[in-house]
Amino acid sequence: MTSAPLSSDHAQRFLEGRFRGSIEALPGAATALRLPLGTIDRAASLLTDEGARFVSVFVAELPERSLVAAFAFRGRIVALRAPLKDDAAAYPALSLHLDAARLAERELHDRKGLTPLGHPDLEPALHPDPDDVRLRVVDPEAFVIPYGPIRSGIFEAIQHVVETGGEDILQLETRPYFKYRGLESRFDGLVAEQGSALAERIAGIASVAHASAFSQAVETALGIEAPPRAQLWRVVHAELERVANHLDVAMKLAEDAALSVGVARFGILKEDVLRLRARLCGSRFGRGVVVPGGLASEPRLAVDDVQDWTARFERDLFSDRRLLLGTSSFTDRLIGSGRLDRETVERLGGVGPVARAAGISTDARFERPYGAYRRLGFDVVTADDGDAMARLDVRFGEIRESLHLCRQALDRLLDLGETTTRVEVPADESAAFGWAEAPQGELVYWVELSGGRIQQAHIASPSLHNWPLFVASFQSDVLTDFSFIEHSFGLTPAGADR
């Protein structure tokens, strides 16, 4: 289910037609447009009208202090860059025209004190108060149930405020940032190679994706490229991470349906992947592998061993999948639950398996291919129904594609003569975007470097993008569907909160 991505040249032609004179080159598949601060909202809606997807909004320091609104547009990252004068304290809110930017602008307001004028809902975001649960719907029979921030089960902290009349969910408010640790600012001043250890701990279950997006931002900024052997191993690690994440979702959904054997089987499969990763690199989460310039250490397993493992694992997995999807007491709970239509996903800038399950073929590995993905073949798996079942179908399809990518990468590693896995990282001043398709969706880093050290970094996290979609997915669902819908999204609060 793939179509050719609109070419990057096409984007360039459109931008030249509309923004001649303000175009600036950025390293990699990215373009900046220099604009006055007062016009940034109009430029943003012009881009989104043409099909651009909102990525993030933040303050950059290079080449000068500027407000940057980043978009994914026809195979490029397009950054609207408005220089900030010393006394600039406000700008016209992107959220006026762009629902996808609401959370990001609230966060920016808290962090930098920049006021988005006209923002429809400018409440503080970063330090939520768990006791502040107000009833918003006007219904004399309604009451409020706060789920969290301490959840029922072994889950990360987040708060869902559910308003209900008894069974139907009338309104839902999801409040992230209970885990806000201020990690983005911990990048400031780190040596480039040390940044990976921090990136891996932003969202622990997507460590490889974070280290890859960060490292690729550094490599793009400095004009270097990881050696082919390193790029291929990065694919193996990243795809194993995706498989583990998707199996975690399948396991949690089986648990919600009280299928004990299903929980045990998918728990075993997930543990098998984590153990393979530990044997490969010493970490069950693929940490300490991906660094700017290549790989920090050589894989400890031979290519053949990983190939044998993959073949065995695939047989076990797909027989369990058949059994799970053939169990109607399980599938009945997923079909029709938490349905999202394509328009809503596009309006809110959704990414990852959640967007793909609503028929949108978006995938950073395909839209803006990076590393070895430029030379490997895979399908972007999509589904049309947009419900919890479609999201699980997409995940199983992606596991198949991930194993297929692993096999291709391993085959190429066998044939590869060259043995270097790491190149020198120069100490120039530069800045760039880097990205990776995390298991949760597109992950984008902006990294500024000077003298071999990181000046600052900004992260656009897929989990933060998709929380508003989670809220929007409650159309006609009841309380007992809640955990099915939440787990079908497979998001990580740590990644969103940072």
Next chain:
Amino acid sequence: MLAWILRGLGKGVVTSRYPHRPEPELEGFRARIEVTNSENAGAELEAICPTGAIRVEAGRVSLDRGACILCGACIEVAPERFRFSSAYETADRRRAGLVVGEVVERTLEEVRLPLAAQARPLRRSVHIRHVDAGSDGSEEWEIAALTNPYYDMQRLGLYFTLSPRHADVLLVTGGVTSAMRAPLERAYEVMPEPKAVVAAGTDACSGGLAATGGEIAGGVDRVLPVDVYVPGSPPSPLALLHGLLLAAGIVVEEAAA
């Protein structure tokens, strides 16, 4: 349903016998860092560590495992002094116990046998409540793994409970963000006596990389009295099991007293 039952039986027994039998260490697994030579060190070693876990006093090196995130930066610079070890029993009842020099580690047998004795009376059950106070998310995966068939902690009389009012052990991850401080304190207050608190992971022990940013308390023991520290980034399921058995020992001892 029959298909599921047959599938469940098909795999045979995969469950670990730990702590009654030793679980073989996974070769190459990075469970902790050991100091192999602590003598005649220069003060510049301290600057290698991104979380300040390395100290040099009077030429002697010490490593605080409660602050170590296992990034391996020290091993890259000074392989003659530091190395990874796959010994997974890293928990300690004292925070200071996590600070190690060049010491002869206790052997697996010494740790495991008292633990096995501790686990025996637990068949009557110890209940655990998990609270995330700002982890990176990986600790939750490792804690949840304790119920999978490989580790199956129910066989030791350890259970997760959904209410702190039914819990004997509070298992906390993360360095305690400002928004999670009050909920965490409340969960602790409503637990019945006797109770034990386990700080799970380097972030919970010391705050890890976020410790100096001002957004987190910098470790669970800044907020609650901690009984057992389990370092690791994240700690493996076996390391967590070791820590939980230590904590269960505390609860059983206190209940008997």
